[in-house]
Amino acid sequence: MYYPYFRGKQFDLLTIKESADVLAKANIVSIIEPVRESLSGLKRTIEALSASGAEAVLIVNPSYGDHTESSDAIQKFVTEEIKAHQNVCVGVLLTNNIDTSEALQICSTYPSHSLYFIHFGFTEPKALAEATLTWEREICHVFAEEYCGKLYQKHFSDRTRVLLRNGFKRQANRKYPDIEPFSDLHATYRDEGVDGFGDFLIVGDEYTEGGGPAYAVAIHLTFIDPEMDNAMYIYHFKSDRQDTPTDPAGKFYEALTKLIAKIEEPDSKILRTSAIEEFADLYKRKHFPGLGYIKKLSMKHHIEVLADYLE
Structure with missing residues (x-):
């Protein structure tokens, strides 16, 4: 079972909304940390998931964004605005x-919601395990790998457990290698003694409010390599020009040209997802939809790749 972790910015929510049918079909559960004050986009996303029959986990005490000082708005949102949607669990x-x-x-x-505990540096695992030992509520524990070793995870061995790995190492676009390993957790999570796996897609765990000027434009695309025991890798298709923050549209086309060339190789390992078809259409029309939209397409592609693998 796959649990992608999203921080609920505009294009993250659009990714989930537009992927609702894919998520439902593959039983993928989206974990959403709301970071924007307005919850209207989140509501539309939850409604789309509900209509498709997909499940989501909504974190009610986010550590980033506009709701860190008070979670009252999220509480009202869960208990009133989306009360009718049974597909939402509390994180x-x-x-x-x-x-x-x-x-x-x-x-x-x-009191009436299924619970997901998302472990990100918590220091009292034994106390929590003891306090919830007799609870009859459905509980799942999601462990951010860099904070939770095997001894930590062992406290919750009687519950459903998910391992969350950050496969995307963020850096300046011009510094990315052309290709690098992403993760093998989709193929090995059972060997880790857990019931599911998650990641931060092609965004990474590091949270930023907005990007600075793009000296280089990069398109990040994941693929699974059957010749490497189904490990996942990531391509970084970068623009040729990387010295000034000008002409992002032209730089996008430079990066996109490399992506299209790789897709068209006879032995290409890139899955022809709906997102890839849209990249091909953008190339054909020489259209630049904006950097946020490009990120959305890369996230949709990542979801479709893992959905295809899981099916």
Whole structure:
């Protein structure tokens, strides 16, 4: 089972909304950390997932964005605005800034929802495991790999467990290699002793409000290589010009030209997803839709690649 982790910016939510049917068919569960004050886009996303029969986890105590000071708006959103949607589970983010009593208080606010505990530096696993031992509610634990070793995870061995790995190492676009490993967790998660796997798609765990000027434009595309035991790799198709922040449209076309050439190779390992077809259409029309839209297409492609693998 695949659990992609999204921070709910505009194009992240559009990715989920437009991929709702794919997510439902492959039983993919989206984890969403809302970071924008307005929840209208999130509501439309939840409605699209509900209509398709896909499940989502909504983090009710985000650590980034506009709801970090108060989660009252999210509480009202969950308990009132999307109350009719049974496909939404409550996610509790467990960082080093929260203790067991606070986590339990959040859970008590949502007594009728299934729970996902998202472990991101939490320091009281034993206390939490003991406090929830007899709970009959459906509970899943999601472990951010860099914070949660095997001993930590062992406290929750009686519950459903998911391992979350950051396969995308963010850096300046011009510094990316042409190709690098992404993850093998989709093929090995059972060997890790967990029930599912997740990642941060082609965005990475690092949170930023907005990008600076793009000296280089890069298109990030994942693929699974059957010749390498089905490990996943990522291409970074970069523009030729990388010295000034001018002409992003022209630089996008330079990067896109390399992507199209790779797709058209007879032994290409890039899956022809709907996102790839849209990239091909943009190339044909020489159209630049904006950097956020490009990121959305790369995220949709990543979801479709893993959906195809899981099916």
